[in-house]
Amino acid sequence: MERETPKKENTEFKDLPDVKIDPEKATSKHNSSKKTGIIIGLLVVLVVLFGAGYFMLQSRQQPAKPVEKEVQEEKEEKENKDTTPPEFVGMQDRIVVELNALDVDLTKYFLATDDGKQAEISITGDVNLAAEGEYPIVVTATDEAGNKTEHNVTVQVISENTMSTGIEFSCYVDGSIPLEAGTKQRLMANVIYFYYQDQNPEIQQKINELQIDVSQYPTQTTWHPSMQQTTPTV
The missing domain is CATH 1.20.5 (Single alpha-helices involved in coiled-coils or other helix-helix interfaces)
Incomplete structure (x- = not known):
């Protein structure tokens, strides 16, 4: 007859407190x-x-x-904003230039001012100084703000023969006149005489007033009345 082995009581968790969940x-x-x-x-x-x-x-x-x-x-x-265009001073409708004149700068014949300053001058149109005749050009004055004033001008190119008829040469705004080289030499030697315009007083006054520098206008072939006074032929 088999003996029943007594079960060991597990005492491992006896000492742990009871936990109750609420x-x-x-x-x-x-x-x-x-x-x-x-x-x-x-x-x-x-x-x-x-x-x-x-x-x-x-x-x-x-x-x-x-x-x-x-x-x-x-x-x-x-x-x-500046919307006032520049104004020409002593504007001319006709410019007379000698045939084959040297170092001609058409912009030097005109003066325009704006707000006490000299305005830029530009020329539109072709002039043949090697052929006698009349040539239309447009002279434009432009200020710093881009305002423009235009003027139609005729450039008349004349020979020495035509010159003797009493037509006056036009002068730059400083009073000097561009000529053909031989003409200037003969003029200085009193061999020939010619008619010419005097400097416009209004232009001269404005140049002095604004202190515009025109010292670079004359060239070797430019004649000025201060060089020698001539008596035009009649």
Whole structure:
């Protein structure tokens, strides 16, 4: 007959305290954690929304100042914009030049001013100094603002024979006259005489008033009344 082996009693967990779980408390803690998470989430969303709204508000307000400034500058620029064209001084409708005259610069026959300054002169049109005749040109005065004044002028090229009929040569604004090289030599030797215009007093006054530099106008072939007085033939 077999003996029954007595079962050993497990005493390993005897000394551990009993743990009881309260279902109500566990549910309460879970709900509290959930509420805390929702509140934190809402706070984060509010912070993000507030930051985004503040950034958009700043970005809208900041460009407003430059735009207002730009509009004001455009308004002032429009009010102060120079729209007055330059004016010619002592303008001539006809310029008389000797046939084959050397170093002729047609712009030197004209003077225009704007706001106390000398305006730039440009010429449009072709003049053949090697052929006697009349040539139409357009003289344009342009100021620093780009305003322009135009004037139609006729350039008359004459020979020595025509010159003897009493037609006056036109002078640059400084009073000097471009000539053919041989003509100047004979003139200086009192071999020939010719008719010429004197410097326009209005132009001379304006040159002195604005202190315009015309020292570079004369050339080796340019004659000026101050060199030698001549008596035109009758």
